Amino acid sequence: MRLVATEYVSLDGIFDEPGEWSFPYFNDEAMRFKSDELEAADAQLLGRRTYEGFAKAWPTMEGTGDFGVKMNTMPKYVVTSTLDRLDWPGSKPIRRDVTGEVRKLKQQPGKDLLLAGSGMLFNALMRENLIDVYRLMVHPIVIGRGNHLFGNADDHRKLELVDTKRFATGIVILELKPAKTA
Numbered sequence: 001m002r003l004v005a006t007e008y009v010s011l012d013g014i015f016d017e018p019g020e021w022s023f024p025y026f027n028d029e030a031m032r033f034k035s036d037e038l039e040a041a042d043a044q045l046l047g048r049r050t051y052e053g054f055a056k057a058w059p060t061m062e063g064t065g066d067f068g069v070k071m072n073t074m075p076k077y078v079v080t081s082t083l084d085r086l087d088w089p090g091s092k093p094i095r096r097d098v099t100g101e102v103r104k105l106k107q108q109p110g111k112d113l114l115l116a117g118s119g120m121l122f123n124a125l126m127r128e129n130l131i132d133v134y135r136l137m138v139h140p141i142v143i144g145r146g147n148h149l150f151g152n153a154d155d156h157r158k159l160e161l162v163d164t165k166r167f168a169t170g171i172v173i174l175e176l177k178p179a180k181t182a
Contacts, residue, residue: 001106002132003045005115005122006037009136009149015119016146018139025139029167035067037135042110043075045102047118051078055088077105077113079121099128106130119147126150126157133177134159140170 008018046054058064058071076091079098086093094101102125105113115122115131125131136149150157158179165173 001042001108001110001113003102003106003115003125003130004037004041004112004133004135005125005131006135007117007122007137007149008139010139010141010143012142012144013148013150014143014146015117015149016143018117021141021143022137022139025141025167025169025171027167027169030137030169030171031067033165033167033173037112037114038067038070041074041112041114043077043105043113045077045105045113045115045118045121046079047121048078048080048083050117051076051080051083051086051088051091053117055086055091059088077101079118098124099130102130106132119149119151122149123151129178131178133175136174136176138172138174140172 007015008022009015010021054071058068061068064071072089074090076086076088077094078086078091079094080086081095083093098121112133115125122131158181159176160179161174161176163173163175167173
């Protein structure tokens, strides 16, 4: 499996609570993109806070069709040291040696392992060079305050742009992969 990190970000790099600012930009193009991305994945990797938000919303959301069915039935690996129970079907905890467990998941055959949100986990996996594909959904809005996606990066990370897409609402998808080092 390859680890694909997909993140909603503002022009100023904020990724906090995209539900509060991204909906006006979400259209049929974005839905197709997210559906194709989910279809190309066998499992999700989530931090505790993202898991809690998803687990609260997805099981009760109506009218989501095949997308919702897959979200609710696919395996979900949840990095947590505090949750005793994971009630969303298909959820399995990762409690220790996160990078070792992610390495094991990546060695399994199959489609993508999809990481969404989960900023602390994103940064930890980036530092360990475990992210194979970075997909940034850059929204045409400046938030001005909040957590920056790359806020914890303490060293340079060279990435290579491999694809871009632009949606009518102004969302630009930047797909990047780690640059080869000489």
